[in-house]
Amino acid sequence: SQTIHQWPATLVQPVGSPLSLECTVEGTSNPNLYWYRQAAGRGLQLLFYSVGIGQISSEVPQNLSASRPQDRQFILSSKKLLLSDSGFYLCAWSMTPRGNTEAFFGQGTRLTVV
Amino acid sequence: AQSVTQLDSQVPVFEEAPVELRCNYSSSVSVYLFWYVQYPNQGLQLLLKYLSGSTLVKGINGFEAEFNKSQTSFHLRKPSVHISDTAEYFCAVSETTSGTYKYIFGTGTRLKVLA
Numbered sequence: 001s002q003t004i005h006q007w008p009a010t011l012v013q014p015v016g017s018p019l020s021l022e023c024t025v026e027g028t029s030n031p032n033l034y035w036y037r038q039a040a041g042r043g044l045q046l047l048f049y050s051v052g053i054g055q056i057s058s059e060v061p062q063n064l065s066a067s068r069p070q071d072r073q074f075i076l077s078s079k080k081l082l083l084s085d086s087g088f089y090l091c092a093w094s095m096t097p098r099g100n101t102e103a104f105f106g107q108g109t110r111l112t113v114v
Numbered sequence: 115a116q117s118v119t120q121l122d123s124q125v126p127v128f129e130e131a132p133v134e135l136r137c138n139y140s141s142s143v144s145v146y147l148f149w150y151v152q153y154p155n156q157g158l159q160l161l162l163k164y165l166s167g168s169t170l171v172k173g174i175n176g177f178e179a180e181f182n183k184s185q186t187s188f189h190l191r192k193p194s195v196h197i198s199d200t201a202e203y204f205c206a207v208s209e210t211t212s213g214t215y216k217y218i219f220g221t222g223t224r225l226k227v228l229a
Contacts, residue, residue, distance in 0.1 A: 006157075017200035032214060043120075044158075051214045059216075059225065089159055094215065100146050100165045100208075103156035103217045 002027035006091045006106030013113055019064075019078040021092030021109050026072065031093040033074040034103065035066055038088040050074060086113045116140050117207040120220035127195055128228050135190040135223045137179075137205030146208040147188045148217070149179055153201050161203075164188060175199070201226045 004022045013019060025031050035047040046059045048066035056066050063082050067075045074091060088110050092103040117140045127133045139145065146165050150158040152176040162173025179190045188205060205220040 035215070036219075044219040046216055047128070049214070049216055057214075088155075092158075092217070094217070102148055102160045102163055105159075105204075107152075108155070109158045110155065 002093075002104065004033050004091065004093055004104055004106045006109060009107065010110045011112070013081050013111065015083055015113055017023045017068055019076070019081050019085070019111070021076040021089055021091075021111075023074045023076075023106055024072055025074075025093045026104065028093070028095070029071060031072065033068060034092040034094075036075065038090060038091065038108075044090065048076070055097045078104060081113045083113050116145075116207045116218045117144045117216055118207050118220035120205055120223050123225045124220065124226065125227050126226045126228055129197055130194045132193050133191065133199075133225065135196050135203050135205075135225065137188045137190065137220060139186050139188065139205075139207045146211045147179075147181060148206040148208070149173065149177070149190050150203065150206060150219075151201050152174075152222075158204060161190070176196070195225070195227045197227050197229060199225060201225060 004028045033050045036044045037047055038044050049055050050068045053068055063076050087109050090108045091106040094103045095101045119138045121136055148163045149161040151161050151222045152158050161177050162171045164171050164181045172178045177192050181188050202224050204222045206217050208215045208217050
């Protein structure tokens with residue numbers, strides 16, 4: 001069966017520090033991968049999605065970047081964190097290439113920038 | 115681009131009462147719709163999905179939803195809620211862009227079940 005791992009679960013980082021959140025999927029190949037951010041009262045905002053290694057699409061211009069160095073690995077990064085980067089970050093995957101299937105979510109990372 | 119509207123940010127309901135959580139989406143030729151549940155500090159878990167076929171979809175934990183194309187709605191219902199149903203519920207639609215699919219979410223409805 002397929003599983004998705006996301007870590008760390010919680011993170012407290014000072015303003016201006018770098019960020020690296022990692023997500024890996026097991027039990028499937030060539031998944032679509034997604035990074036979402038959840039802020040209080042704002043639902044889930046799609047940040048990045050990827051259809052293959054090295055292929056990243058950005059939804060919202062901002063202080064973050066994403067990379068997919070391996071088929072089942074998706075990394076969210078920042079060179080210098082801002083206070084506004086605080087939030088709950090969720091990684092997800094779905095089967096490709098069809099849209100008639102659900103997205104599967106990791107357990108999330110609670111990021112607090114202080 | 116697709117959009118999803120969940121008009122109710124919070125819904126309080128007494129235990130064993132029925133509940134309906136509303137969801138409307140922007141129209142499209144074809145659409146795939148989903149309801150997810152999120153418990154505090156956890157990821158999202160799929161409740162149910164509409165892909166095609168019967169407009170009444172049954173999901174886990176006794177939830178069901180009805181797809182209404184003319185009203186572009188996909189409301190979630192449960193005839194009798196339990197305390198354990200207290201959580202946040204998200205409606206989502208998948209959207210195709212350049213051959214790949216993205217999932218667009220509503221802002222969520224916080225269901226609070228009262229004893």
